Amino acid sequence: MKFETLAIHAGRGPDAATGAVREPLHLSTTFERGADGAYPRGYEYSRSGNPNRTSLEQAIAALEHGKDAIAFASGSAAALAVFALATPGGRIVCASDCYHGTARQLRNIVPRWGVGVEFVDVTDLTEVAQAMSAKTSLLWFETPSNPLLRVADISALVDLAHDRGALVGVDNTFASPVLQQPLALGADFVMHSTTKYLGGHSDVLGGIVVTRDAGAERAALREYQATAGSVPSPFDCWLLLRSLPTLPLRVRAQAANALAVARFLHADRRVEKVHYAGLPDHPGHEIALRQMTGGFGGVLSAEVPGGREPALAVAAKTQLFTRATSLGGTESLIEHRQSVEGPHSRTPPGLLRMSIGLEHVDDLIADLDQALSA
Numbered sequence: 043m044k045f046e047t048l049a050i051h052a053g054r055g056p057d058a059a060t061g062a063v064r065e066p067l068h069l070s071t072t073f074e075r076g077a078d079g080a081y082p083r084g085y086e087y088s089r090s091g092n093p094n095r096t097s098l099e100q101a102i103a104a105l106e107h108g109k110d111a112i113a114f115a116s117g118s119a120a121a122l123a124v125f126a127l128a129t130p131g132g133r134i135v136c137a138s139d140c141y142h143g144t145a146r147q148l149r150n151i152v153p154r155w156g157v158g159v160e161f162v163d164v165t166d167l168t169e170v171a172q173a174m175s176a177k178t179s180l181l182w183f184e185t186p187s188n189p190l191l192r193v194a195d196i197s198a199l200v201d202l203a204h205d206r207g208a209l210v211g212v213d214n215t216f217a218s219p220v221l222q223q224p225l226a227l228g229a230d231f232v233m234h235s236t237t238k239y240l241g242g243h244s245d246v247l248g249g250i251v252v253t254r255d256a257g258a259e260r261a262a263l264r265e266y267q268a269t270a271g272s273v274p275s276p277f278d279c280w281l282l283l284r285s286l287p288t289l290p291l292r293v294r295a296q297a298a299n300a301l302a303v304a305r306f307l308h309a310d311r312r313v314e315k316v317h318y319a320g321l322p323d324h325p326g327h328e329i330a331l332r333q334m335t336g337g338f339g340g341v342l343s344a345e346v347p348g349g350r351e352p353a354l355a356v357a358a359k360t361q362l363f364t365r366a367t368s369l370g371g372t373e374s375l376i377e378h379r380q381s382v383e384g385p386h387s388r389t390p391p392g393l394l395r396m397s398i399g400l401e402h403v404d405d406l407i408a409d410l411d412q413a414l415s416a
C-alpha cells in the first residue's frame with residue numbers, strides 16, 4: 043500500500059464494539075482478567091499496553107516499514123530507551139551535530155551507566171571509522187541535523203557500523219517518514235520526536251522508536267517501555283493518530299514552502315548564509331537527493347551578519363513568524379538558536395532557525411523581507 047493510504051488506515055478500523063469510525067479514547071488504566079486469570083484481550087494495565095497506544099504503534103511501524111514501534115512520553119524518552127540498550131563497558135558514537143537534549147543525555151546520564159560516549163562529525167566517514175571500536179554498540183545521528191541541517195549519508199554510515207558489529211539509530215524527526223525512510227537504507231532503529239511533524243499541531247508531546255527487526259532489541263525496548271514507565275497517555279496517542287492522515291500533505295507542503303523561503307533568503311544580500319539541503323550549493327545536497335524523496339524538509343536556518351544582536355533584532359521584528367522553539371506545526375516559528383542551547387552550543391551566534399508552516403509562502407517571505415529591513 044502507498045504511504046497516503048497507510049497514513050489513514052494502518053493500525054485503525056471501525057471500533058468492533060460500537061462501529062465508531064474513529065477509535066474511542068480508552069482511559070481505563072486496568073483491564074479485566076479471564077476466569078482462568080489470563081488476559082484474553084491482550085491488555086492488563088495501561089503502563090504495559092493500551093488500545094490507543096497499540097493503534098499508534100502499528101500505524102507508525104507501517105509508515106516507517108519497521109517490524110514494531112514502541113511509543114514514549116517524549117522524543118527524549120524514546121532516544122534514552124535506545125541508549126539504555128548499551129551495557130557497562132560499551133560505547134556509543136554520536137554525531138556532534140545533534141539535538142542539544144540528546145547530547146545532554148549522552149554527556150550527563152549515559153556515562154553514569156559505565157557507557158563511554160564519543161561525538162564525531164558524521165559527514166566525515168574516516169573520523170567515524172576511527173571512533174568505532176569493538177566495544178561500540180551503537181552509532182546515532184540525525185539527518186538533516188538540528189540546527190545546521192547537515193546531511194549524513196545513511197547507507198554509508200550503516201555499512202561502516204555494521205562492518206564493525208554496531209547497530210545504527212537515526213533520529214528521523216526533521217525529515218519524517220514522508221521524505222526519508224532510514225530502515226529501508228539499513229538502519230536498525232528510527233526514532234522520532236512525535237512532538238514535531240507526526241503530531242504536527244504543536245499540541246502533543248511524544249516520541250517513538252521503530253525497529254527494523256523483531257529481534258532481541260525490540261523485546262528489550264518493549265520491556266524497557268513497560269518497566270521505565272515513560273509512556274504516552276491514551277489522549278496523546280489519540281491526538282497523534284488524529285494527525286497521521288494529513289502527515290504527507292502537511293510535510294510536502296511545508297517542504298515546498300521551506301524551499302521557496304530558502305531560495306528567497308539565499309538570493310538576499312542581507313543574509314550571510316542559508317542552511318537548507320534543498321539548495322544546490324549545500325554540501326549535502328547530492329546525498330539528500332539520493333536518500334530523500336519529495337522534498338528536503340520544513341526547517342531551515344539562516345545566518346545574519348553581525349552575530350547575536352542583529353539576529354535577535356530580525357526575530358523581534360517578525361509578525362507572522364512566532365518567536366518560539368520547536369518545529370513541525372502548522373504555524374511558522376523562528377528562533378535564535380544559540381541562546382536556547384546553553385553553554386555547550388556550537389551554533390553560530392547569528393543563526394536563526396525557522397520552522398516553516400502552512401501559511402501562504404508569499405506572506406512568509408513578505409514577513410521575513412520586512413523583518414530583515416530592520
Ligand SMILES: *Cc1c(COP(=O)(O)O)cnc(C)c1O
Nearest residue numbers: 116117118141188215235237248
Ligand atoms: C525535539 C527533538 C527531540 C526531543 O524530543 P522531545 O519530544 O522534545 O523530547 C529530539 N530530536 C530532535 C531532532 C528534535 O527536534
